[in-house]
Each structure stands twice: as structure tokens, then as C-alpha cells.
Amino acid sequence: MIGVVGAGAFGTALAVALARDGRAVRLWGRDVTALAARRESARLAGVRLPENVTITAEIADLRGAEAVLLSLPMQALGGFLAHAGLQAERLVACCKGVDLRTLTGPAAVIAAACPDATVALLTGPSFAADIARGLPTALTLACADEAEGERLQHLLATPVLRLYRTADVAGAELGGALKNVVAIAAGVVIGAGLGDSARAALMTRGYAEMVRLALSLGARAETLAGLSGFGDLVLTCTSEQSRNFRFGRALGAGAGFDPTVTVEGAATARAVARLAAERGMDMPVTAMVAALVDGGIDLSAAIQSLLSRPLKAE
Incomplete structure (x- = not known):
């Protein structure tokens, strides 16, 4: 099972793409009542969530995930991690930016909050609508631990979501x-x-x-x-x-x-x-x-x- 934190356009698109390739996905959001009822995000019109996407508002439901993708705004990431009590072996940042408080990127913010987790970053030229529609997209997967990076690359890649690996976080x-x-x-x-x-x-x-x-x-x-x-x-x-x-x-x-x-x-x-x-x-x-x-x-x-x-x- 793969967890996705953040039921906005990009997080939902990633959940759809991974589930479409047969994976079990749990998508977390703070207010997902309407999304769970409709099985379609207002931000991704016409894209229905596959049945193997479980929608939840409980962080505890992400325990046991092989990896948790963090699709949150950069400036909200640190605050979320400080209070969420998220427990995961592998955390993958899916946001782009520099934190205004620490002047660091998402990997350092995650490492400070979750020192025992393997930290990686998923980034590159992509729009949520393209990913959700299954259009070919290539991204960079960055992880300082090369063995873990290779493991995540195989876990998260799909036939149309190609991941290229680097250790240069x-x-x-x-x-x-x-x-x-x-x-x-x-x-x-x-x-x-x-x-x-x-x-x-x-x-x-x-x-x-x-x-x-x-x-x-x-x-x-x-x-x-x-x-x-x-x-x-x-x-x-x-x-x-x-x-x-x-x-x-x-x-x-x-x-x-x-x-x-x-x-x-x-x-x-x-x-x-x-x-x-x-x-x-x-x-x-x-x-x-x-x-x-x-x-x-x-x-x-x-x-x-x-x-x-x-x-x-x-």
C-alpha cells in the first residue's frame, strides 16, 4: 500500500496514477467527505478515482504504507509534520519550494521532523491534469540513499509515469x-x-x-x-x-x-x-x-x- 498525504489536485492525480497501475493507495485529506462521496475531485474534472484508492481523514490509516507521498504546499509541510504524528519508513516530498522559516527545502524539513525515515523527493515537469489523465510524464526521484532510491523508483513508476533516479537531493x-x-x-x-x-x-x-x-x-x-x-x-x-x-x-x-x-x-x-x-x-x-x-x-x-x-x- 502507498499513502498520499494531500487531496489537492497533485496528490489526487498521483493517487489515481498509482492506483490505475494496480497499486492499493490511501489518500489522506482534512476534509474529504465530498471527495469520498463523489469519487471525483472538483480540481480534476472528469477523472474518477479507481476503487483501489481508499479516501481517509485519519493519519493512522497510513501506517504500514511502503511509502507515503507528501503532496502539501511547501510552507505548510513543516507545520503538518510537527503535529500529524505521521509514522512511515519512507517519506517522499512532492512539493517545490524553500521554507520561509528555515530557508531549506522539503527534504531537510522532513528529515528534521522525522529523523528515522528515509527521505526522498519527487519533482520535475508535470501538471496534475496530465498525470491524472494518464498522459506520459517523466519525473526525477531524488534520494541520498541510492539503494532506497532504486527501491522507490520501482515502487512508484508506472508505464506512463517514468522516474529517473538521482542522489543529488x-x-x-x-x-x-x-x-x-x-x-x-x-x-x-x-x-x-x-x-x-x-x-x-x-x-x-x-x-x-x-x-x-x-x-x-x-x-x-x-x-x-x-x-x-x-x-x-x-x-x-x-x-x-x-x-x-x-x-x-x-x-x-x-x-x-x-x-x-x-x-x-x-x-x-x-x-x-x-x-x-x-x-x-x-x-x-x-x-x-x-x-x-x-x-x-x-x-x-x-x-x-x-x-x-x-x-x-x-
Whole structure:
């Protein structure tokens, strides 16, 4: 049995994908009465949960799972683990971001709360709707323990959900977190009417920032060039399905955005701006996004701050 914590779109999509391949899955959520009755998530219209998905509001029902996937917002992960009393041998983070309190990624947050568990990370270019519909998707599975990583790879992969393994947890975490910040910036560019050429330039310089910070924190460059970095960056900066891109586009257009929608890149921009300042690193795209999100700069000043930077070698 595989446990999934978080009955939002992504957690439910993972539960559907794993169950469709014949696995027994238990999907936990705080308020799942309607989901249990309908067997269909309002966030994944037309996708019915297979009968081998058990829906529960009791954390105790996840005991004995071969692995528990944690599909929660990054900023909610630490609080959940501190109070849930979750007991599992293998915990797999399925969120992308940097915790505002600790300035660490999800693996460190999980390890601090559950020191006896094997910690892994599932990340990469993916949308919940695609996974739920059974469309081919490739993800990175990161685990410092290579034997456990291989075990999880075989446990969680399906014929259409391909998992590529790495031991570089830091690289996989940072690729997934930082691409959301760049996606907001890419959305700003499009929302402000600056065009696709400007978006391509922004993505390229944003990727350079991602690699620079990741390398300084011990990640490997090839991880950032893979699914969890470059692959996810391309998807998130170019698709209307991306919440981070849509949020940035609204910022760039001066339009409103639904405050109930989780935009991981907004909090991550704040956290990474602090982290970069502590390390004395120059990250202009991240700084611009953080300032826009916090209202510390207006759009025209934000754009000018990037365009007026000194000319230099690439």
C-alpha cells in the first residue's frame, strides 16, 4: 500500500496514477467527505478515482504504507509534520519550494521532523491534469540513499509515469523551487507585453541564477540541466496551466489574481532573496520577483532594474 498525504489536485492525480497501475493507495485529506462521496475531485474534472484508492481523514490509516507521498504546499509541510504524528519508513516530498522559516527545502524539513525515515523527493515537469489523465510524464526521484532510491523508483513508476533516479537531493530540490520564481518573472514579461524574445532572455538569465545558487549549495550542474531543473523551467515558463506563470502574468498586466490559489514561487522568491543576501550572491531576477510580490517596487521600476544592469560577458 502507498499513502498520499494531500487531496489537492497533485496528490489526487498521483493517487489515481498509482492506483490505475494496480497499486492499493490511501489518500489522506482534512476534509474529504465530498471527495469520498463523489469519487471525483472538483480540481480534476472528469477523472474518477479507481476503487483501489481508499479516501481517509485519519493519519493512522497510513501506517504500514511502503511509502507515503507528501503532496502539501511547501510552507505548510513543516507545520503538518510537527503535529500529524505521521509514522512511515519512507517519506517522499512532492512539493517545490524553500521554507520561509528555515530557508531549506522539503527534504531537510522532513528529515528534521522525522529523523528515522528515509527521505526522498519527487519533482520535475508535470501538471496534475496530465498525470491524472494518464498522459506520459517523466519525473526525477531524488534520494541520498541510492539503494532506497532504486527501491522507490520501482515502487512508484508506472508505464506512463517514468522516474529517473538521482542522489543529488539538493539539485533536484533547488531546480524545482527556483524555476517557480523564474516562471513568475516570465509571466510578468508576457503580462507586460514585452514579448516572447524577452521571455526567452529572462528564462536564460533566470536559469543562470538557478545554477549559480544551486552549485553554491552543493548541487551538481547536471541535475539542474535535467528534468528537475531545465525541464521543469521550460514547462512552467511557457504553459497557461502553470499557476506561477499565470500569477506573474497578472502582475505584469496589473490584473487581480485569485488569492485562494497557492503560488509556491511567491514565498520561495522571498526565501531565496534572503538566502542569496546571506551568501552575498547577486540574483537580480529573484530580487525583482520578491520585490514585486511584496509591493516594494512597481512594474516599470522592476523592468528597468533588469534592463539597466551593466553589460558583461555571458
